[in-house]
Amino acid sequence: MTAPAAPAAPDQPAPEPAGPVLSASGLHVTFAGRGGRAARAVDGVDLEIRPGEIVALVGESGCGKSTLARALLGLVRPTSGQVAYHGRPLDYRSRELKRFRERAQLVLQDPSGSLNPRHTVYDAVAEGRRIHNGATPDEQERVAEALSRAGLRPPERFLLRYPHELSGGQRQRVVIAGALILDPEVIVADEPVASLDASVRGEILRLLMRLRDDFGLAALVVTHDLGLAWNIADRIAVMYLGRVVETGTVEEVLSAPRHPYTRALLSVLPEAGQEPQVLAGEPPDPTRIPGGCRFHARCPVLASGRAEAAGVAERCRTEDPGPLPAGGAADAACHWARAQAAGG
Amino acid sequence: MTAPPAAGATADAAPAPRAGGRRPGLPPTVRYLGGRVLTALVSLLAVMVTSFFLFRVLPGDPVTALTQGRAVTVEQLEAMRRDFGLDQPLPQQFLDYCLGMLTLDFGTSYQYRVPVSDLILERLGPTLLLAGTGTLIAAVLGLVLGTRAGWRRGSVMDRVDTGVALTLWSVPSFWLGLLLIVLLASGAGLFPTSGMSTPGVTGPLNVALDVAHHMVLPVATMVAVVYAQYMMIMRSSLVDEAGADYLTTARAKGLRDALVLRRHAVPNALLPTVTLIFLNLGRVVSGVILIETVFAWPGLGSLFYSGLRVPDLPIVQALFVVFAGSVILMNLLADLVYPLLDPRVRT
Incomplete structure (x- = not known):
């Protein structure tokens, strides 16, 4: 990488006029560590995810990227700083948090663990909708639609399956379908393909990119894999010890x-x-x-x-x-x- | 760059046909059931054989014990021995015993001179009532407390509940029983000291109330001593589940914490507890020998105790097989129920 690409390439898209869907400002998350020492997992991070944009958060394990991802979804409360959804600070009262969680979805690394082993594919996918809309007559239709959007076709063949009957890639598609049924604006995916076979990774990543292109979905993809970031992300943030140390478009960061x-x-x-x-x-x-x-x-x-x-x-x-x-x-x-x- | 996105995107979309792994012959369900039933029968056979030798190893001669303090002639002793079949060589006794067991003829009690099966049937009801009630209450109490403690692990409530449960668990049941008798029965006079009923009480409602009154102390003793094991199992299996990703997923979808617990964590954490409950249901029949003895409860436990003192071989042999058999039976039922509860075991 001797000849850096021009920092401002002419074909670079103009900055999005819309404000960020999800943003962190001055975010700190501190855990009480062993022996009374506090672990500063996230130590002052500013980050924005704009509509229709995939941001890759890259770093070694233990650098705080998963904690940052969870804090962005309100699963971990920041010690200081704030998370904002469409510019409004996240409200941690349960009713407000529930409304936020209809719009922002989580996909975890290990699809075997993130699906309840005793729930069928149908239950797993329908759960989000039941939480926010109750049981509606079009539920089955919506579940089938979400499954086919996640690439499980024909959906009818999967409805009554249990997670252990599916392959790893199929399970991760079920998890993604469970997120898609709510028509979220943003997905936070924590190492979404790290536990999958190499042959299946590409398919899941293509799915994420298609969702961005077709539905304007924004996503934060947490990964330790720079190659993966290069393949799917628009922007990248490199994290080291709780802090974002380098940021820019994928081309800027990875080629220069x-x-x-x-x-x-x-x-x-x-x-x-x-x-x-x-x-x-x-x-x-x-x-x-x-x-x-x-x-x-x-x-x-x-x-x-x-x-x-x-x-x-x-x-x-x-x-x-x-x-x-x-x-x-x-x-x-x-x-x-x-x-x-x-x-x- | 590990993931070339040029790979075909549809290869994964077709559900994998599950043709592999099926062996020719019997369908898998029948194989599973057959295997479990066969294992249970083998265990039962082993118990039968053990029972015969186990009680013959015990010191003490039934004939001597039964005639103690009475003037008997050598001929009378010989006649008793012949009567009990104890004059036969051991292999012959074993053969008779096995034939009897297989035809459900448990023989005649040495001390009561009535068929053992009649004795067992007569004592079965009281034992089921006492130990069944106790197990049910202990299981419900243990599961509720264990869920609370496991979900809030490390909280003050967890520590207090766990501490109390383990303290009671380490208390000998006969001592706790005696303590309750001294304090509440003979002391405060709130409850009867022993037995299952008061002579002379008539009318179905009065009898039921009278029996319930007699049950309070033995059941309380039993619950206090055993609920800890349900609690600790439930607590630890809930702690195992508490870190599971699917709980995070459910929370991230907006499910309230109480519902995450009720819909996701508890049903999965209950699975290991099911086996324990079934095993203990099996032990309901053997009752709680010490508690029945302390409270003079007319159940199988006190029958076993009285049989052991002689030793009244037909009684103890038959009860041993019945006790062990009911544990084996309930274990078998647990194995058969498990696939209904856990889809992972089904295939």
Whole structure:
């Protein structure tokens, strides 16, 4: 990745005029950790998901991306900061939360676990509608419609099946059908294909993209897999130790990564065609977030002296580069990258 | 890049035909049922054989015990031995025993001189009444408390409920029974000290009330001592379920917490408890030997106790087989009910 694509390609779509469906601002989620130390799972995140847009949230396991996903759906209450739905702060009173949950749906990693083993496909898909609309005469019709939208055709053959009778891919389609029956505006998918066979992954990802294209569905896809993000996402946010460290369109971030962490992640992909850069140092621990730049202890740029050459090494060790704004412009929370950009 | 989206999108959409895995011959349901019934019969046979030898290993000679303190001649002792069949060589006794068991002829009691089957039938009702009521109350109480504790694990309520249950569980039932008798029966005079009925009470309603009055203390003793096991099983299987993703999914769809518990968590957490309940239903017949003895309840438990003292071999042998047989039967029923409750076992 020597020749970076032009940061503002001419065919880049104009920014969406509509406001974000779901957004986080200054979001912190802290858990009481072992031994009284607080784990800052999410440590100041601004993020926006706009209508008809797939945002990939990428990071190592334990970086807080699943917690962020759950906080966006109101399943975890933020310690500070807020989640907003169409610009209005999320209301955690049960009646308001229920209304919100009709519009935003969750898809989890393991479809075997996210389906109740004793409920038929019909029960699983109809559940959301029953919660919000009660039992209606057109229920069966709607269930069948949701199943075929999720790619399970003919739907009648699946209605009375139990999850254990289906393949992994079929189960994940059932989970997605259960989300689609409510005509949601946004889906938060936490590693939606990580537990599936490689042959099935592509199909599920294509389904998500088709839902975006045909129904204007917005989605946040949490993944540790940059290749997956490249394939389906419009925008990408790279997360490290509770903070988004680089953000931008997929092309911007993946073809011209600025943050040393993103570069390291990309370098280990087999397609990268460059020397894999294995990160040294301790794995990230959210109970002990280092001062200065949270990545500095493992940062290859700092270790190799290039940060010193750019004159930012001291700032790397002592000054937090701060959270990135949710605006969407390509940006990296890195003193060195900013110095490079400023210096030309 | 692991997921080339160019792969065919419809290959997964067709339901996989479930032709594989089916063996020729009997349909799977019949195979399942047949297997379980066969296992149960083998267990029952093993119990029968064990029962014969187990009580002959016990010290004590029935003839000596029954004639203790009385002047009897050697001829009379010989006659009794012949009468009981104890003069035969052991293999012959075993053969007679097996033939009797297979024809449901349990022999005649040494001490009561009546057929054992009559004794068992006469004592079965009181035992079923006492232990059945106790098991039912203990199971319901345990399931309700266990659900509460498991759903709010680590809360003050969980700790208090669990602590109380485990304390009572570790109390010997005969001691608790005696304590209740001393405090509430002979002490405060609120309840009768023993037996199942007061002589001279007539009229169906009065008899029922009288029996219920006699039941309070033995049932309370039994419930207090055994409800902990239902509670702990329910609690731990609910704790196992509490982390399940499908509960998160249901919550994310907007289902209220109470309904997540009732519709999703409890039905699944009940599955392991079903086996326990069935096993304990089997043990209802063997009653609660100690409790029946302490409260002089005229059930199978006290019959077993009286048979054991002699040893009255026909009684203890038959009761052992009946007790074990009812556990085996209920276990079999649990296996047969399980597929109805859990679709995963069905195929």
